[in-house]
Amino acid sequence: MAFTINNLTDNSNTVIKDKVGSFTVLEYIKDLSCTSVGEATAQYYMSKSNMHRKQLMIEINNSEIMMRAGAMQYTVGNMEMTTGVKGAGGAVRGFLSGAATGTGSIKPLYNGTGTILLEPTYKYIWLIDVDNDEIVMDDGLFLACETTLKIGVVARSNFSSAVLGGEGLFNMSASGKGVIALEAPVPAEEAVVIELQNDVLKVDGNFAMMWSNTLNFTVEKSGKTKMGSMASGEGLVNVYRGTGTVWLAPPSN
Template sequence: MTFVINNLLDNSNTVIKEKLGSFTVLEYIKDLSTTSVTDATAQYYMSHSNMHRKQLMIELNNSEIMMKAGAMQYTVGRMEMTTGIKDAGGAVRSFFGGAASGTGAIKPLYKGTGTILLEPTYKYIWLIDVDNDEVVIEDGLFLACETSLRIGVTARSNLSSAVLGGEGLFNMSASGKGVIALEAPIPSEEAVVVELQNDELKVDGNFAMMWSNSLNFTVERSGKTRLGSAASGEGLVNVYRGTGMVWLAPLAAYS
């Protein structure tokens, strides 16, 4: 590389929270760009509530990544950006696939050698190593991934999950081997991961953020009868059956 980025990694206000593959999560200890007493007061309480700006840095070395549309802040180096769409048919498939899963129609590909910085966020950035597996991801969490992963759209097993549970019919899925970055509503330290072995998990609410595609997902009454469901006070619950894993955000229901 023939470039140097100064005052980023060598900045005393910046810490590296996590690094996996070509992805690095940066966190800013304080927001030094406040310009008013009101902003300064808000920043003080935010910093004491674990609310720090985070930024995803991606380093390419003759490699390629896929990214959420509009997420790029700046790039340095010799890279080319493409849509990954080769014809009109691909554009139509991408549009409907993105609309169905709520992830955006076109996800740009960046290929070459250099460094990419994404827009800062107050949400939490997760780095997930998908190791010859397939995971289903809740709408809106996708940030970026290595193109060794296959990104697709997974349909729900039946209509009940959409009609009864207020969920969409489709979700984004990632399969194969590679790293994916997600923008989550909670820190990874707060996530509860349930491992099922031919068993079932019932969740009252939409706070399952990610799950193995091997699981069968439905929405059902919490009791065997309508009266039983009403008596329990739960009504409808999301049910995951089979063998696999479910990532839950128990302290911040995902919406």
């Protein structure tokens, strides 16, 4: 069985923005499907602001990937989709973990050989090669990954860090070795990457999009006393302590 996809990667309006393993990020230079002056005007200014439609293409060869529910646009080739859920208990666990992390209850698995195109997005697609490491993601960033990675749920260390820190009670984690795709609010080249060696990072707001699971995340007062925190105007801050890496969105976002 063989197939050819024409006018996709060989289209002059399409560029390959990034490629890691079997994951490829396509970016459309212009939106050529405008049907009104209003749409054309909006697309013009969006293009000037670096807002381009992007699409994730995944090519699998006798392998398997996991995807965010509802993200698939079309598939070509000999592959099958399963839920990866075994029995009612698995469905309940999937629902609870999905609701906790904001990623959807059931994440479909696609295995076989072929090409998968995900729904286009104006957000930014990050491709991360996890190499025998474990990362924790902000809620809702997960898009797709190789099933060689172990996807889990990490509970916040205490209730106050979840509620007061704005990070939610749980976050999704990815560990092992494989490629993961995230749908982020900022391009990867704008992310501020901070590497800690037995040190402390304090962030005013939930700007952290991803961090090493080796770090201890808590929420603390910005000052030594409650009155001092109030006087500084900062109040509570998210604190990442230990050895590891934190990826921050630019504060303007």
